[in-house]
Amino acid sequence: xxxxFMIDLFQRGLVRPGWSIxxxxxxxAEIEEREDRIIIMxxxxxxxxxxxxxxxxxxxxxxxxxxxxxxxxxxxxxxxxEITFKSFRKYISLPSRIDPGKAEAIFRKGILKIELPKMKxxxxxxxx
Amino acid sequence: MWNEIAIVEKKGIKIKNPVIVEGLxxxxxxxxxxxxxxxxxxxxxxxxxxxSGLFPPAMVIHKGELQHPVRIYGDENLxxxxxxxxxxxxxxxxxxxxxxxxxxxxxxxxxxSLNGLPVPNRMDIDEPSVFGVGNNEEAKKKLxxxxxxxxxxxxxxxxxxxxxxxxxxxxxxxxxxxxxxxxLYPDPGAxxxxxxxxxxxxxxxxxxxxxxxxxEEIKIKARDLMKQTAMSMPGMQKGMxxxxxxxxx
Numbered sequence: 278x279x280x281x282f283m284i285d286l287f288q289r290g291l292v293r294p295g296w297s298i299x300x301x302x303x304x305x306a307e308i309e310e311r312e313d314r315i316i317i318m319x320x321x322x323x324x325x326x327x328x329x330x331x332x333x334x335x336x337x338x339x340x341x342x343x344x345x346x347x348x349x350x351x352x353x354x355x356x357x358x359e360i361t362f363k364s365f366r367k368y369i370s371l372p373s374r375i376d377p378g379k380a381e382a383i384f385r386k387g388i389l390k391i392e393l394p395k396m397k398x399x400x401x402x403x404x405x
Numbered sequence: 406m407w408n409e410i411a412i413v414e415k416k417g418i419k420i421k422n423p424v425i426v427e428g429l430x431x432x433x434x435x436x437x438x439x440x441x442x443x444x445x446x447x448x449x450x451x452x453x454x455x456x457s458g459l460f461p462p463a464m465v466i467h468k469g470e471l472q473h474p475v476r477i478y479g480d481e482n483l484x485x486x487x488x489x490x491x492x493x494x495x496x497x498x499x500x501x502x503x504x505x506x507x508x509x510x511x512x513x514x515x516x517x518s519l520n521g522l523p524v525p526n527r528m529d530i531d532e533p534s535v536f537g538v539g540n541n542e543e544a545k546k547k548l549x550x551x552x553x554x555x556x557x558x559x560x561x562x563x564x565x566x567x568x569x570x571x572x573x574x575x576x577x578x579x580x581x582x583x584x585x586x587x588x589l590y591p592d593p594g595a596x597x598x599x600x601x602x603x604x605x606x607x608x609x610x611x612x613x614x615x616x617x618x619x620x621e622e623i624k625i626k627a628r629d630l631m632k633q634t635a636m637s638m639p640g641m642q643k644g645m646x647x648x649x650x651x652x653x654x
Contacts, residue, residue, distance in 0.1 A: 305590055305628055320628075385529075388528055
């Protein structure tokens with residue numbers, strides 16, 4: 278029972294840290310669903326455009342980016358030792374199917390904006 | 406007791422008609438980043454803290470020392486309120502009331518809140534503009550004298566809206582400086598603009614170069630506070646700030 282409670286908390290991101298011990302940080306991101314597309318905005322400070330990789334499938338987007346300057350914390354938090362953050366990584370499950378071939382992205386002022394057109398799945402229904 | 410707000414001051418602090426600056430976590434963490442920079446740049450000492458059972462049950466550790474997450478810094482003429490935790494919605498009414506009551510006892514020259522004003526096209530803005538809201542004629546005159554454009558129409562929400570309201574009741578001049586910002590990402594650029602406008606009132610030669618030079622690192626370090634603050638925003642009705650009020654004109 279206790280274990281399930283903890284798993285639930287982790288899955289909801291309530292106790293899961295937004296970083297991993299190997300130096301990956303989870304970036305802040307927001308997803309907006311519009312009628313014809315999904316827009317994803319991701320905050321990627323300390324990153325150059327050429328160091329960003331975005332991979333998309335019909336139902337998910339994976340973003341990874343290497344930092345141009347690593348960020349170091351000393352004797353930090355629960356791990357009580359130095360940790361160096363080197364990159365961002367984020368996997369996003371999409372709320373609708375998209376056409377990955379038509380996706381576009383821009384990167385300005387440290388913000389990555391990805392526009393993902395939705396798959397056209399509309400069928401005309403005949404009326405009797 | 407734990408449902409109340411306790412503002413605890415260190416003994417023997419001399420304060421005379423201060424300007425009180427409030428920079429609590431809100432959209433873009435504009436106030437929180439700006440207030441922290443102000444404390445560091447002006448080398449202000451901690452002069453007190455605020456505690457309440459309405460705040461998250463947390464303390465913060467810096468360099469091995471246990472500290473309250475909501476702290477007050479200052480000197481004889483300036484008081485700065487900073488917080489390392491977001492304010493829960495249940496705390497903002499009593500906090501606004503207690504802060505105003507406490508400020509009134511200090512006979513302040515004025516109270517200035519530093520905040521963000523979310524704009525959808527922030528990616529295209531190089532230097533965010535700063536708008537002002539004053540709670541009475543004196544405050545509005547001060548904004549005019551400093552050439553700060555008024556926010557003419559719209560909603561404001563969160564603790565600074567309540568501080569303006571409470572200050573009106575006490576006859577204290579209060580101003581909110583609102584800097585165009587990203588709503589959900591820490592925005593040191595917006596904080597720098599807010600500080601430059603604040604300095605028109607303080608005349609302390611606030612240097613924002615260090616803040617802008619360290620902007621990328623600040624964004625990374627402020628990431629978790631931004632995430633927690635974003636979670637508390639729906640309760641603050643922050644979405645209203647981008648809505649059009651019905652009584653227009």
